[in-house]
Amino acid sequence: MTLPLYGTASQSAGFSSDRARSVVRLRSADSTAERHAADFAVARTPNEILRAMDADWSSIFVVSDGSIDVPGTFNGRLIAVPQKYAYLADGDVLGFDHSSRKFRTLFRRNSPHNSFLVTERCNNYCLMCSQPPKDVDDRWILKEIKESLPFIDPATHALTFTGGETLSDWENFMAVLKECRDRLPATAIQVLTNGRAFANSEIVDAWKGICHPNLMAAIPVYASVDHIHDHVVQAKGAFDETVLGILKLKDRGQRVEIRVVLHALTAPIIEETGRWIARNLSFVDHVALMGLENTGFAIANDAILWMDPMDYRDGLAKAVDHLIAAGVNVSVYNLPKCVLPRSIWPHALQSISDWKNGFVEECNRCDEKNTCSGFFTTGRPRFSRGVSAITS
DSSP states (O other): OOOEEEEESSSEEEEOSSSSSSEEEEEETTSOOOOTTTTEEEEOOOHHHHHHHHOSEEEEEEEESOOOOOOOOOOSEEEEEGGTTTTTTTOOOOEEEETOEEEEEEOOOOOEEEEEESSSSSOOOOOTTTTOOOOOOOOOOHHHHHHHHGGOTTOEEEEEEEEEEETTTTHHHHHHHHHHHHOOOTSEEEEOOSSGGSSSSHHHHHHHHHOOOOOOEEOOOOSHHHHHHHHTOTTHHHHHHHHHHHHHHHHHOOOOEEEEESSOOOOTHHHHHHHHHHHOTTTSSSEEEEEEOSSTHHHHHHHOOOOOOGTHHHHHHHHHHHHHTTOOEEEESSSSGSOGGGGGGGGGGOOOGGOOOOOOOGGGGOOOTTTTSSSOOOOOOSSSOOOOOOOO
């Protein structure tokens, strides 16, 4: 089941009016760790509420179906949320809006895959964008992220920053990455960016100056032909800026991943794109070949983007072969394993998104279902051949 990562609290109290939002860290009511002003004791039963009050917690986060009442003697800060958010636990971090009572889960301590949305602004307008850009002033998000970082578990394995274009407000974002360097030096930091900003040497030098030991820029290149890439991202000249940005990053010894989303505009030429990357950008650290996600603009542009994976599987296999021959680390995501040539299977990885992993009807008839490493559904099983087992 997909976790609800945002919503509206059923009740809140005790918040001051001198600021609009707060970052909240959840802690066990029995925690003996040093408390911070942002800490809230999690309570799921009347007994846990009483224990939190006895332990002098001034802030309590209640998860219930509405049947739990907080004693009138409690006069601290209170947030109450419905039972569907019961997954929230010790070490999780939320952003909370005081007036609307809206909240968003910013970090889950028990999840291996955490990401921060940096902005909804972008200078591309990709035809299949899963996070359609908005022309808004959302610089407050970076401030909230920076406020959240001290509460992130230092043992966190990986953290992703996504957008919009993460480098829209690049100077303030670099300050956030420096906080990651200082507070999360053992955490792998991945930044999703269209890469165009790195054509500016000042920005590349600032990126290099962060000196995080495990920082990577994940940059899309949708074709080996400039006008196709520019059409996909709806920005003239984007291809030249993106490639120049990649070259400047690698010239300064920075880690880069290239991402290619496969659809009707990019998949028919994927072999050529793979060969071009292998010949010209073989020094990148990773190449991710990714099936189209049926969300965002991809839904609105379905008529021009949808292509059955069976129709480009051979070209995809050849692209993988070119990249492997050049010594490039390559992975395939978001595609049914059963429609991929077996030569690609070692490179086909399960999606990190829970909503993309699940059975489709054909899987239930598959003899290999119980041995498959995972399952994937696009929400519309339109494959032209029988399915044997699928994973992303």
